[in-house]
Amino acid sequence: MNQPKKMALIAANLAFFIIVGFFVYQRFGIYLNNPWTRDGQVRAQVIQVTPRVSGTVIEIAVVDNQHVKAGDLLFTIDASTYEVSVQQAIANLERERVSSKGAKIEYERLKDIAAKDAGAVSDKDMIRREVNYQQSLSRITVAEQNLIAAKLQLEYTHVYASVDGYVSNINFQIGSQAIANQPILALVDEHSFWVFGYFQESQLNKIGMGNAAVVTLMGYPDTPIEGRVESMGWGIAPADGTVGYNLLPSIKPVFQWIRLAQRMPVRIELEAIPDNINLRFGMSASVLILSEEDSP
Incomplete structure (x- = not known):
């Protein structure tokens, strides 16, 4: 191979690595410059189905984890x-x-x-x-x-589903006594899914309402979901100060050189959900919040 062709090949390879390196650096920079967390969880509205009258259950029209439509019969009381x-x-x-x-x-x-x-x-x-x-x-x-x-x-005496969703935790049977105003099963609203991302308190100043977000579920690592920051939590329950021995407050020892940042919930509204993803309450997720500059 003559010298000009060799130089051209080296230049082409060098250009290729520079381009690849640029895109890798750009992608890595997104994770460096934008808040992200692996501590995320899928949530949804869970309706506690509660009979309004008491009586013996004489019919159960669904099975555990069944999908139902609003208005479908769930169970019947005598x-x-x-x-x-x-x-x-x-x-x-x-x-x-x-x-x-x-x-x-x-x-x-x-x-x-x-x-x-x-x-x-x-x-x-x-x-x-x-x-x-x-x-x-x-x-x-x-x-x-x-x-x-x-x-x-x-x-x-006929109890119907109030929303489209999934029946969960059927732990009664025909002949069981239903008690008025006491929940008897759960119904997960399929149209209410969102994601909570738990971000360190030091990252909150980089998160704004309406910022674009990318949610990656552990069960679907190759199918990210687009979302938006819907709201940010204003408080969490303190671990210290609960009642302990002799009704005194229980305070855990804190070492001055070890200070763990608290994590605050950030609610992510999911936008278009891919057809191949079946959301379930409690699924693990990673959440990346994009700044205005990096938002699409």
């Missing part, structure tokens, strides 16, 4: 007691209507007598009949509301 309550409320309403009808007849009769002969009926009797009639109307209103309440309780 409705026999509430069906009886509805019938009782209907009968009570009918009784009040009949009673009110009689009170109205008595009131109207006295009004007709008073119209023909003003002295035939005392004011006291007229007022008493009117009051009885108005009270009967009020009792009808109360009975109507009681019927509505009884019908609602009957409807509450």
